[in-house]
Each structure stands twice: as C-alpha cells, then as structure tokens.
Amino acid sequence: MIFFFIFTFLCSLLCSLVAVAFITLLERKILGYMQIRLGPNKTGILGILQPMSDAVKLYTKEMNWPLTSNSILFFLSPSLSLTLALFIWIIMPYFFQFMSMNFSVLMMLSILGLGVYPILIAGWSSNSNYSLLGGMRALAQTISYEVSLIFIMMSNMMMIFSMKFMKLNQFQKEFNFFFFFIPFFMWILSVLAELNRTPFDFAEGESELVSGFNTEYSSGVFAIIFMAEYMMIMFFSMFTSVMFFYMKSFSIMYLILPMIFMFIFIWARATLPRYRYDKLMFMCWKIILPLSTLNLFVSTFLTIMMKY
Template sequence: MIFINYLFLLIFILFSVAFITLFERKILGYIQDRKSVNKVGYTGLFQPFSDGIKLLLKESSMLNKFNFLLFLMAPLMNFFIIIMMYMLLPYDSLMDWFNLGILYFLSLLSLNVLSVILIGWSSNSSYSFLSSIRMVAQMISYEISLMFLLLSLMISSESFSLMMFMKVQKFIWLLSCYFVVSGLMFIIFLAESNRVPFDFIEGESELVSGFNIEYGSGYFTFIFVAEYLSILLMCYVFIMFFFSGNLLSFNFYLKLMMLVYLYMMIRGAFPRFRYDKLMMMAWKVFLPLTLGLFIFYFSIIMLMKI
C-alpha cells in the first residue's frame, strides 16, 4: 500500500514540475514586461508538454572521449536521488514511521553532489569539469552552516522526525522564534537548488552551460526535471520547518505556491552573485552566525529545563 501511495505521489509531483516551469516563464514574462508563452493550448497551458516531447525527440550525441557508462548513469542517479528525498513527506499513510527524516535529508543532499561530479567528469569537457569542482566547494561551504541550523531547530522538537516538527507547531509557528534561522535557511536552500543568485554551476558567462553542457535529449531532461524537483522539495521542507500545516490541507499548498513564487521572483529580480563573494559569505558570515545561533538556542532550552 505504501508503494502504491508513493507511486501516485511521484506521478503527480512530476506533473506539477511541468506546470511550475510554465508558471516560471509566465512570471519572468511579466517581470520583463513582455508576453510569455501563449500559443500551445489555452494561454500556453500545454507548452511544457510540447517542449518536453520536442526535447525527447532530439538526437543525443556521443563523442569518443566520453566515459560512456558513467555518462549515461549520472543523470539517472541525479534524478533518483531527488526522487528518494520525496519519501520525507509525512503523509498519514506514507512513511509516517520514518523518524530519522532530517538525517536522511542531509545524507541524500551530500550524496547528490556525487552525481553532479560524475556528470561533469564523465563528459571529459573542461567546462563541465570546472563546474562540478565548483559544486563540491560550494556544497561543503554551506552544508556545514545548514547542519548547525537544523541542530538549532531540532533542539525545539527534540526529534529527527518531520512529523514532530508539525506537532510542535500546533499552536504557534516556529518562524516566530526562529526568524533569523529561517532567513539563513532560505538563502542556503536557494544555493542548494542552484538558483539565482547562486547558480554558479550553470554560469553561462563563465562555463557556457556548466556541468550539463554535453547532455541533450532524454539525458538533459532528467537533469532539468531533477532541478525543479529539488526546488519543490526545498519549498516543502522549508514550510514543514517553519509554517507547519497538514500536507492534505489547502493552506499548506497555498503557502507552498507562495514560496515557489518567491523563488521565481528572485530569479527575475537579482543578478548572479560573484563566486568568491559566496565563499566569503559562507565561511566568514554564515558559519560563525549559525554556530552562534545554535549555542544561543541550546542555552535557552537548557535554562528552561533547569
């Protein structure tokens, strides 16, 4: 029964990715004061499916210097790691027994870097390899800060389970007590999703197209869908941490769409950050600040228990 529930969940999530891409293109069109997609179907409603079919019908080129096995497996690995992370969502009949959700989340986040390294290295392209090296440095920089932020949150729930976070917020959102933590975590989730202004692994002005430069057709589709699945997942997790709510309620999905809208607005409003400034911000600002916040919240909880 759990498998069937999870399968239906994944099917609808993959459908939602198609409409999120359309939603993003519409928002960017309004921000740039131009018409967005409006030809395929009513107001362009079927444009994502048209683009997907066109992309899948494209030819996928293979050069002699590719590491073929890794080149073919790396996009699938990237896609399935993101899919596995959706087991975190605590629906009543789906994985409600999963009480180590945060450890599972951090483990798969770290493992996802391996797929990006393989994508960059197996292509045997200088641009894609440089992009994957950037990804490793970037990941190490903000994952340490993310761990301290999650530890600060776990002090209040006294659990690794996301279900417990929702129970703790029955009467008041954690956002009211962890306002600074929520802001820092949102910035780190932006970087984790490789979104503007932290999309350094796809920096067109420096790395042409980044780690996926040699991919086309169905392989690129896996990478593209995995990126938007990651955005949706980060929004889910952020809302469960700070805004609570039942996953089967309308209010939860209203908050989710507002957060996705914020992601899209940031892409249209901000330029790309400079890479050295991100490193400086991660090590010299975020790390001391998150460590200080962890000590602060830990001290308060200990004083309350005396």
C-alpha cells in the same frame, strides 16, 4: 495496509513528476510578466500545454554522444540525480506515511550529501573543461552551504529533542516562526546556493562555462537533469514550509505555502544579478556559518533551560 502505503507513496511521486513540468511553465510565465512580456502563450489555453510540447521536443531530439566521454558514467549520472530527487520525498510527513522513520531528518541529510556526486560525475565524465569546472564549482558550493543548512536545521530540531520530521510539524502548530526569524533568512540564502539558483548559479555560468556541468548533455538526459533540479526546488519549498510553519495535511496551506516559496525562488532569479564566487564563499564561511552556529548554541541553551 502495506499496499495502501506503497500506493500513497507512488501517487506522491507521480504527482511530483507532473508538478515539475508545470513549475517550468510557472517560472517562464512569472519571468515573462516581470520582464514585461507574455511568456509561453501559444500552445493550448494560456500556454498550458507548453510543458508537454517541451517534453516531446526534448525526448525526440537526437542524443549527443561525445566520443571521448566515459559513456557509462555520462549516461548514469542524470538517472542517479533524478533517483535521489525522487527518493528524498520519502521523509515528508504525509497523512499516510510510507516509512515513518525516527531519524527522517538524518535520512534527508544523507540523501542531500549524495546529491553532489551526480553533478561531479556528470562534469568529469563529459571530458570537457567547461563541464569539469562547472562540476567542481557546484561541488565546492554545495558542500559549503550544506554545513550552514545542517546547523540551521539542527537549531529547529533541538527545540523538539528529536530527529523525526513528524514531530517538527506538530511543534510548529504554536507558530514558532518568530523564534526563527533571522535563521529563516539565512536558510533562504543557503537553499538558493544549495539549489544552484540565481544569484548563486555559478555551476551554470553561461558567460564563462557555456552551460556548466551539463554542457555536453542534450535531448532526454538533459531533460532528466532539469527534472531533478526542479524537483529539488519543489522539495525545498515544501521542506521550508514544514520546518518554519505549521502544515496541516490536506489543508489549503499545504498548497499555498510551497507555492509562495517557489515564487520567491523565481522572483530572486528575475530580480538579482549574479553574485561573485569569492563573495559567495565569504558569505558562507564568514557570515552565515558563524551566525548559524551561534543560533544553534542559543537555541540549545534555551531548550535546556526550558526543560530543566
């Protein structure tokens, strides 16, 4: 039985890694059609083999090695980032769960909290001003929006009086999305900022930071950084689906809802202009955080009233 659980978990990780490649193709196709162009269409049928050719190109290119960088940390941080992105999938409510944790949401928050370290280490160890500024921006942005993410998440968890993710999925069977209509939009904004996605991609500002914290990275390590980034997009799409909607294992909704949220994240990139950094912080601390705190108090009060 233990072997079967481990096999299930390893299969899910393998599927996640393969899916990451095709999410990049999906993004390039959607952005292409939204900008009235074709996108990748030469490699294979409708460009289906483009992710494979990108992987071959990236992993066979010469690796950039800055002489003044801290070499060990420079090459360790992308691997750490990908490890955390893979490890966070352990909390998802699979049909056969590898580790059924009573505090799975707390586990997820712990891994998310560690996610800022690879970015900061990558920026600092590159010994580049652009990389360091990008790392500091990402650190401030991620820490700020994690607070509101936690409060919105806790308002949902208070409804079930548990920190177990499985119970939350079962609780959403009654389709309680209407109770969380306003927090849902705050959650989407916070996730976009947490993932450094447009319009909040200040850690990778091309106009002022060249490429942000990954300026000095190239070849395979560059690919690893973006594998971790797109895996977190996929995870948050799945997490949002489970937290706000009912997701029955091995149902068609298990595929459709995360795809819808991934499309929303890509759609935001194609549509919205980049925000200003001070406005991003103002929105977090003066708008989203007070509203999410109020939402937490209201949901707690209503839950206690319903219980007693």
